[in-house]
Amino acid sequence: MTTPPPAPLSVEDYNYDAFVEEKFSKLSLFDQSPAAGEKGPDFPIWERRSGDSISLSDLWRGHELLIVEFGSFT
Amino acid sequence: MDRIADRFAGRNVKSIFLYTNEAHPGERYPHHRTFEQKRRQSGGLVEEYGVGREIYLDSLEGHAHLAYGGMPNMTWVFSRSGLVLYKSDWTDARSVESAVDYYLEVAERRRAKQRLAPFRVERVDFHERNAEGFHRGLVKAGPKAVREFDEAFGGEHKA
Numbered sequence: 001m002t003t004p005p006p007a008p009l010s011v012e013d014y015n016y017d018a019f020v021e022e023k024f025s026k027l028s029l030f031d032q033s034p035a036a037g038e039k040g041p042d043f044p045i046w047e048r049r050s051g052d053s054i055s056l057s058d059l060w061r062g063h064e065l066l067i068v069e070f071g072s073f074t
Numbered sequence: 075m076d077r078i079a080d081r082f083a084g085r086n087v088k089s090i091f092l093y094t095n096e097a098h099p100g101e102r103y104p105h106h107r108t109f110e111q112k113r114r115q116s117g118g119l120v121e122e123y124g125v126g127r128e129i130y131l132d133s134l135e136g137h138a139h140l141a142y143g144g145m146p147n148m149t150w151v152f153s154r155s156g157l158v159l160y161k162s163d164w165t166d167a168r169s170v171e172s173a174v175d176y177y178l179e180v181a182e183r184r185r186a187k188q189r190l191a192p193f194r195v196e197r198v199d200f201h202e203r204n205a206e207g208f209h210r211g212l213v214k215a216g217p218k219a220v221r222e223f224d225e226a227f228g229g230e231h232k233a
Contacts, residue, residue: 007135014136015095015105023079024097024172027136029162030143033153037194039156043138045092046109048116054130055136063088065177069075069127069165070139071091071147073118074098074215 075147076126078171085178091119091129094139097146098223109134122214151177166201200224 016023060066079089099105106112119125151160
């Protein structure tokens with residue numbers, strides 16, 4: 001897998017420190033995300049416990065379907 | 075979502091949770107400054123919510139999260155070749171389940187040699203609001219998370 005392009009936000013803007021609109025609205029990019037029917041961009045992700053890196057494509061390649069829920073504790 | 079992950083696991087459907095930024099940073103779950111902090115806070119999903127799916131971490135910069143739309147609780151479904159089959163800006167297990175049922179049926183029809191052509195559809199689904207549950211989640215994050223949500227939405231818990 002190739003190195004992903006730079007993220008569109010700085011680490012600080014992405015990990016905003018307060019839930020205020022001027023901060024969280026910068027992440028509202030759903031309308032610019034890949035359309036249904038397009039190939040999804042591939043990224044490395046890390047297994048929580050082991051820290052092992054894998055790519056999204058490693059997961060979708062091996063399965064009939066891959067379901068990815070995005071979220072956090074909060 | 076764990077329930078449908080279990081239901082479909084025997085049909086070669088992989089379900090994961092991809093940990094992003096903290097949508098409502100609070101005293102107990104503050105915004106991430108390091109990847110290790112992010113990893114540590116992701117454990118709360120298991121310890122406090124009992125999430126049973128495999129949990130993966132996005133980069134600290136949120137590369138995948140932002141590329142897929144940046145919303146706080148999205149669900150996406152991919153085919154074996156990485157095609158986006160389903161994308162939702164909010165997660166609702168019933169909506170995801172109906173989509174997965176449909177795509178598994180499509181796979182069976184293909185195996186039965188039916189000739190199928192793709193087309194695109196947009197629709198609006200509906201989820202049940204769970205204001206009390208959402209508020210409990212904010213409380214777990216810390217008083218700051220509750221206060222900031224109330225200030226942003228006038229105390230109206232919309233989740």
